[in-house]
Amino acid sequence: MNNVFVYCEIEEGKPVDVSLEILTKGRSLADQIGAKLETIVLGNNLNGIEKELFEYGADIVHVGNHSNLDPYLTLPHAAIIAGVFKNEKPRIGLFGATSIGRDLAPRVSSNLKCGLTADCTELIIGDHFDKKLNKTYKDLLLQRRPAFGGNIIATIVTPDTLPQLATVREGVMKKEIYKNAKKGKVVSINVDDFVGAEALAVQIIERHIEKKELNLKNSNIIVAGGYGVGSKKDFQLLYDLAEVLGGEVGASRAAIDAGFEVHERQIGQTGITVRPKLYIACGISGQIQHTAGMDKSAMVIAINNDPHAAINKLADYVITGEVSKVIPKMIKYYKQHTK
Amino acid sequence: MKGLNIIVLAKQVPDTRNIGKDAMKANGTVNRSALAAIFNPEDLQALEQALRLKDQHVESTITVVTMGPVRAANILRDSLFRGADKGVLITDKKFAGSDTLATSYVLSLALKKLAPFDVVLCGRQAIDGDTAQVGPQVAENLHIPQITYVEEIIEVKDNYLTARRRLSNGVETLKGTLPILLTVHGSAPECRTQHAKRLMKYKHACTPSEMSNEREDYILMHDTKHYLDLIEWNVGDLKAEEVYLGLSGSPTKVNAVTNIVFTTKEFRVMEPTDKDIDALMAELVEHHMVG
Numbered sequence: 001m002n003n004v005f006v007y008c009e010i011e012e013g014k015p016v017d018v019s020l021e022i023l024t025k026g027r028s029l030a031d032q033i034g035a036k037l038e039t040i041v042l043g044n045n046l047n048g049i050e051k052e053l054f055e056y057g058a059d060i061v062h063v064g065n066h067s068n069l070d071p072y073l074t075l076p077h078a079a080i081i082a083g084v085f086k087n088e089k090p091r092i093g094l095f096g097a098t099s100i101g102r103d104l105a106p107r108v109s110s111n112l113k114c115g116l117t118a119d120c121t122e123l124i125i126g127d128h129f130d131k132k133l134n135k136t137y138k139d140l141l142l143q144r145r146p147a148f149g150g151n152i153i154a155t156i157v158t159p160d161t162l163p164q165l166a167t168v169r170e171g172v173m174k175k176e177i178y179k180n181a182k183k184g185k186v187v188s189i190n191v192d193d194f195v196g197a198e199a200l201a202v203q204i205i206e207r208h209i210e211k212k213e214l215n216l217k218n219s220n221i222i223v224a225g226g227y228g229v230g231s232k233k234d235f236q237l238l239y240d241l242a243e244v245l246g247g248e249v250g251a252s253r254a255a256i257d258a259g260f261e262v263h264e265r266q267i268g269q270t271g272i273t274v275r276p277k278l279y280i281a282c283g284i285s286g287q288i289q290h291t292a293g294m295d296k297s298a299m300v301i302a303i304n305n306d307p308h309a310a311i312n313k314l315a316d317y318v319i320t321g322e323v324s325k326v327i328p329k330m331i332k333y334y335k336q337h338t339k
Numbered sequence: 340m341k342g343l344n345i346i347v348l349a350k351q352v353p354d355t356r357n358i359g360k361d362a363m364k365a366n367g368t369v370n371r372s373a374l375a376a377i378f379n380p381e382d383l384q385a386l387e388q389a390l391r392l393k394d395q396h397v398e399s400t401i402t403v404v405t406m407g408p409v410r411a412a413n414i415l416r417d418s419l420f421r422g423a424d425k426g427v428l429i430t431d432k433k434f435a436g437s438d439t440l441a442t443s444y445v446l447s448l449a450l451k452k453l454a455p456f457d458v459v460l461c462g463r464q465a466i467d468g469d470t471a472q473v474g475p476q477v478a479e480n481l482h483i484p485q486i487t488y489v490e491e492i493i494e495v496k497d498n499y500l501t502a503r504r505r506l507s508n509g510v511e512t513l514k515g516t517l518p519i520l521l522t523v524h525g526s527a528p529e530c531r532t533q534h535a536k537r538l539m540k541y542k543h544a545c546t547p548s549e550m551s552n553e554r555e556d557y558i559l560m561h562d563t564k565h566y567l568d569l570i571e572w573n574v575g576d577l578k579a580e581e582v583y584l585g586l587s588g589s590p591t592k593v594n595a596v597t598n599i600v601f602t603t604k605e606f607r608v609m610e611p612t613d614k615d616i617d618a619l620m621a622e623l624v625e626h627h628m629v630g
Contacts, residue, residue, distance in 0.1 A: 115590030149355025321611025
């Protein structure tokens, strides 16, 4: 009762990064409200998975093993999570804001008739004052998220229903091994108690998972292009620069809408959030939709032929000029002066 | 196979993607009321999937449902111009302040009124909130399966629908039983354009609330041309319980809103010359930013 629950997402038999990030956050939330941290992990052949989850601070690990649970399908996972939540009555329930978490959490919320906040970038324990009722709610989960195309930051609370549910954006919270970690308790979930025949209404016919070669999130150097790069062909220059610098290529929504790049490389509000050491923004105007995903970069170089581009406001260096002329010069210098 | 009963859930949204200078207030925040109201882009892509289904199953009926103020009927007319058959506006002051759960409750009631249906389509998310919650919440309320992030419907056959969906790290083809709800991903094809003949035919389609502002001769047209009638439902028509509506029916509350203020920080301007770029690169190397 009243504990913090984290849905732990699995990929190739291992917890995904965002789940460990939320466990780390969940641990500190649980400590603040004097609760235990529990996690639910569903898949097939997950024996031993609890070890890593204990390291990230879990007190109790609920494990469901069944061939119907891997790969992920909405209905069986939703039925189990909603069922376990009904039994355990958590105070807080957290999911990664991944393709899986955003598919699953709304069904759980609807099933339990509980509030859910999507894509949180910050979670804090705090009080909420309701003006109409003239009432203060203590120790609620304050759920912060960008809204309205990233033009506002909203703080959302769920004062009257439990659990307080949220999905958490990938990469914005730090994962950290818990220093007081200890071996906790493992609870085995009896999958058949929750998953009936109706939960198998959808089957997987084919699955093609692209290898996770692209690791934008953890890249120290990102060369990102916008609509101003001009064409798909011109994006090659960005790849050339990224290769010599040992970085990765990202793109703004405008560049992706124009077909210059693939969705997987989208940085910003509706893409991924990055915080590299160096961000080289090429032909990016700097709309908030994009900057919301990169404004924590340690250093920003903006290359744009518009001297008044909004991106400049975030930049440390601004080069006003054509991307196609500037990048070759950067590559040339770098090749000549480093080994 | 006989025609399908296809429902598209759509939302009219402020165009948060194109915030021009006119929409910025002097203090650097966005003036939300200055933004144009548009058909939510992924909902329009959902309509295209519906139209493609109808291309294959020609006897199908496409009903577009939207919840919002009376002016949201604009996207219903837009849908008719592009090939939809019917439009339903759900409007009531009591819906104001609804979060996703309250919204999905109302949409589920509307769908129950439109039942039996085969396929419910909606965009993955709306650009004013980006929550992606309403689709799955509706599916859960109706106890039907869902396929999210759909890029292409491959076929509907023998009470099954097969679709390809886009994941962050790949694609997946799923097959589910009807009725089913699909949310359509931005990587799906764009919607076909308005059809000139349909535009002529449906130009004066309107809801009962809009009728009072119409010219008398247009109102009279509705007597014979029933296809011009857009359906309009309020709380009473849906037999909705008020505790589940609007602010009181919304478990999530806003605690605070902070406007993002565009601030300027100091930056150094470099010319696109060899000299300046060499100097910049030298600095980066020296400070171990690269290398």
